Amino acid sequence: MTAPGQQPVFRHDAGFFSSPEETVTAVVPFLDEAVERGIPAYVRLEDDLAAMVRERLAEPEAVGFVEGASLANPLRAVRAMNDAAIGVVDAGVEEVRLVGCVPRASLGSKHGWEQWARYEAALNHIYAGIPLWGLCCYSTPPPAHVRADVLATHTGVLDDGGRWQPSEEYVDPASWIAARALTSVELLDEGAPAFELADPNPGRAREAVARLATDAGLGAERVDDLVLAVNEVVTNGFLHGSRPVTLRGWSDHEGVLLTVEDHGAGIDDDFAGMMPPRHDDRTLGGRGVRLARMCSDLVTFRRNPDSFTVRLAVVLP
Amino acid sequence: MRRCEVVDRPTGFDLHDHVLWAHFGAEDWRKVLALFLQEGLVDNQRLVYAGTLQAEELLADLVALPDLDGLLATRRLELWSAHADPEEIGRRDVAAQAARLGSVVDAALAEGYTGIRLASEITDALAHVDDAEAHLRLECQVDQVAATHALVVMCGFDRLVVDPATMQGEFAVHPLRGCGTEAPRLHALGDDTWSLGGQVDILSHAGFAQAMAALPDVMRGDVLHLEVGQLEFIDVAGLRALVRLAEAVADRGRVVLHQPPQWLARMLALTFGTVEGLELLEPERRRLRKLR
Numbered sequence: 001m002t003a004p005g006q007q008p009v010f011r012h013d014a015g016f017f018s019s020p021e022e023t024v025t026a027v028v029p030f031l032d033e034a035v036e037r038g039i040p041a042y043v044r045l046e047d048d049l050a051a052m053v054r055e056r057l058a059e060p061e062a063v064g065f066v067e068g069a070s071l072a073n074p075l076r077a078v079r080a081m082n083d084a085a086i087g088v089v090d091a092g093v094e095e096v097r098l099v100g101c102v103p104r105a106s107l108g109s110k111h112g113w114e115q116w117a118r119y120e121a122a123l124n125h126i127y128a129g130i131p132l133w134g135l136c137c138y139s140t141p142p143p144a145h146v147r148a149d150v151l152a153t154h155t156g157v158l159d160d161g162g163r164w165q166p167s168e169e170y171v172d173p174a175s176w177i178a179a180r181a182l183t184s185v186e187l188l189d190e191g192a193p194a195f196e197l198a199d200p201n202p203g204r205a206r207e208a209v210a211r212l213a214t215d216a217g218l219g220a221e222r223v224d225d226l227v228l229a230v231n232e233v234v235t236n237g238f239l240h241g242s243r244p245v246t247l248r249g250w251s252d253h254e255g256v257l258l259t260v261e262d263h264g265a266g267i268d269d270d271f272a273g274m275m276p277p278r279h280d281d282r283t284l285g286g287r288g289v290r291l292a293r294m295c296s297d298l299v300t301f302r303r304n305p306d307s308f309t310v311r312l313a314v315v316l317p
Numbered sequence: 318m319r320r321c322e323v324v325d326r327p328t329g330f331d332l333h334d335h336v337l338w339a340h341f342g343a344e345d346w347r348k349v350l351a352l353f354l355q356e357g358l359v360d361n362q363r364l365v366y367a368g369t370l371q372a373e374e375l376l377a378d379l380v381a382l383p384d385l386d387g388l389l390a391t392r393r394l395e396l397w398s399a400h401a402d403p404e405e406i407g408r409r410d411v412a413a414q415a416a417r418l419g420s421v422v423d424a425a426l427a428e429g430y431t432g433i434r435l436a437s438e439i440t441d442a443l444a445h446v447d448d449a450e451a452h453l454r455l456e457c458q459v460d461q462v463a464a465t466h467a468l469v470v471m472c473g474f475d476r477l478v479v480d481p482a483t484m485q486g487e488f489a490v491h492p493l494r495g496c497g498t499e500a501p502r503l504h505a506l507g508d509d510t511w512s513l514g515g516q517v518d519i520l521s522h523a524g525f526a527q528a529m530a531a532l533p534d535v536m537r538g539d540v541l542h543l544e545v546g547q548l549e550f551i552d553v554a555g556l557r558a559l560v561r562l563a564e565a566v567a568d569r570g571r572v573v574l575h576q577p578p579q580w581l582a583r584m585l586a587l588t589f590g591t592v593e594g595l596e597l598l599e600p601e602r603r604r605l606r607k608l609r
Contacts, residue, residue, distance in 0.1 A: 198344050199341050199342035199344055199345060201341050201520075202520060203550075206550065206605075210605070221580075227605055228584060231518065231550075235552060235554070287589075288552075288553045288554075290587075290588065291553055291584065291587055291588050294587045295587075
């Protein structure tokens, strides 16, 4: 914990616990100390954990609780965190503390965990230099591969003695993302596409995406989401990339994959679109990519020798 | 009476038709070109492909045409490669070109053809302002020839290259247009009440933004109503134009979107959040429709 007078930096720590009760026992002192020192503190946990924390806090009314629905997907979680905490930082506060979690249901899902793992890595990039101390709680023992990902994407970890130690397995986010293997849905492009359109008329592109997603079994709202997402990426390819812009689509029992390839330099920020724009920023830059991320499950960028490819994947429920 | 309407396919044209077709790059144009010219083969017309490119480049656009070598050898198909020097383009004698065209049509008729089917890719011809103005004069002359001779003409241009203002000028001198169905439709329903329909995407960003920018100047009261129930699609750039509209009237009122589809409300929330001065009334649970 930061000592009074010590300059805080972004810390992204993780704690592994055996039960919700053990989790609450560890995080409540963290929050109580913040309140005692006048440090703004927030909780973004699933509803049952949040209720337990609220009950044990010395001054629960002094801690901000972000609703559990913000955990619907990682980008919504980032947005909720921004709304709650970063605004306070902008006002000149020198430290903010946040206790958060990943939905427990996602830990046992291959694609579900992958979304959150990438989010955990992205936080180290998005909030680097922000005086935020984030504490991610894993309130049930996670599978081994999840534990390994957590250690690589968190700067510190709570040891058996209840002390916070730097994580020896931490990997900087750019390296982590670059080395991250694609999921099986994202690798559907190893096979022949269901369709391929070069320099597509955008209306025809949207139609092809809608047909593929509908035939794959996605629900109506997810189909519309994917159409919106792909349209933005295709548009970016035409406006900022280099033609030909090629849209391809695949599907199988696991999900749907769309790729948009152009022959330009592409986006050089692997985390583009993960950070919500400021409320007072009404420019257009980056909103298309952000929408693509919000409307898809997994979005990745790949730079090839003479082209740039955006992958958008949606996993079937 | 000559046809004057929006068309949605590059076939079904008769003598005296003069169509402007906005394509989406070389591959798209070649498919359209092949369909247009093949119809001329069926109708026993002599085919002409004209442009500012060199002959070899014009040939490349015709790869999809069957028996290309045979068509050229028998002069069933002719290539007209105009002078490629940009400085020469503005100095061409428009009237002379039109007269030549009329003579060519008459010659084709004398050889037993039913007329001339002429296609031209005009993107390069519109590259400079002076060229665009000269080209408009040429198109007017061509249209007069099409009206009085056995001629059917298709002019194609790359929609992502030609600027919107030039496009509008070209639309004005072509009785048939092949891309109007993609453009959004904005029309007044009454004072400060407008209906917006169709699709707003990369093909129509510029025109849509200009239209939205014009609305504040004609606003009379303090509420501008936009009926968007007929809006089939809008992208982030289109939403940005709506947000700018709300910002433009924020000092004196607000913009109200009536019957916005739920996907639009969601998209707006995801990309711009709550926008001061922009109110959504009665969001409808309606899917994206008419995606083409």
